[in-house]
Amino acid sequence: MRGLRRLYFLLPDVGIVRRIVDELLLAHIPYEHIHVLARAETPLEELPEAGVAQRTDLVPAIERGLAVGGTVGVLAGLAALVFPPAGMVAAGGAILFGALGGAGFGAWVSAMIGxxxxxxxLARFEAAIGQGMLLMMVDVPKDRVEEFEDMIRQHHPEADIEGTEPTIPAFP
Structure with a gap:
């Protein structure tokens, strides 16, 4: 599903989160697009707990690693064309393989760090989560953001709507 926006809600308890998840599922939001983050000691039971991609900087790190590694790989490929190793003839494939190898290596190293x-x-939510609030992140189609915010406001006035994130990574 392309063109998603991530909505953020702070909620006081698991019961309210459960009701909102049910409403979102009835509104055809896939279960995989709903993520809940809470303190470690808060039992989330069957709720969709935030995964590594939501809790960490994994995705932005991979994106940076792809870009930096790919750039370094292209530069290494160009260097191989200009200054070929002794006894070897470098061709355009050197640039391609350099870019692919550099991007792959950069993504792998960055993923390990990220x-x-x-x-x-999520830094702005740390204090609230530490005080026992639950953070719900929901990825919705960008043309339905207001619809879901209004639905939450009407059905759950205790929910603190914290806005949206402009873009959602294409993966994972």
Whole structure:
């Protein structure tokens, strides 16, 4: 599903989160697009718990690694064309393989680093989560953002709507 926006809601308890999840599922939001983050000791039971991609900086790190690694790989391929190793003839494939190898290596190294870093987008919610609030992140079609915000406001006035994130990574 392309053109998604991530909605953020702070909620006081698991019961309200459960009701909102049910409403979202009835509104045809896939279960995989709903993520709940809470303190470690909060039992989420069958609720869709936020995964590694939501809790960490994994996805932005991979994106940076692809870009930097690919760029370095292209530069290495160009260097191989200009200054070929002794006894070898370098062709255009050197640039392609350099870019692919660099992008792959950059993504892998960055993923190893990013998976250990907390998600920088969630820093503003740390205090509220620490006080027992639950953070719900819902990925909805961009043309339905207002519809879902209005639905939450009407049915759950205790929900604190924290806005949207402009773009959702294409993966994972």
């Amino acid at each position: 998976v250990g870093m907390p998600n920088s987008h």
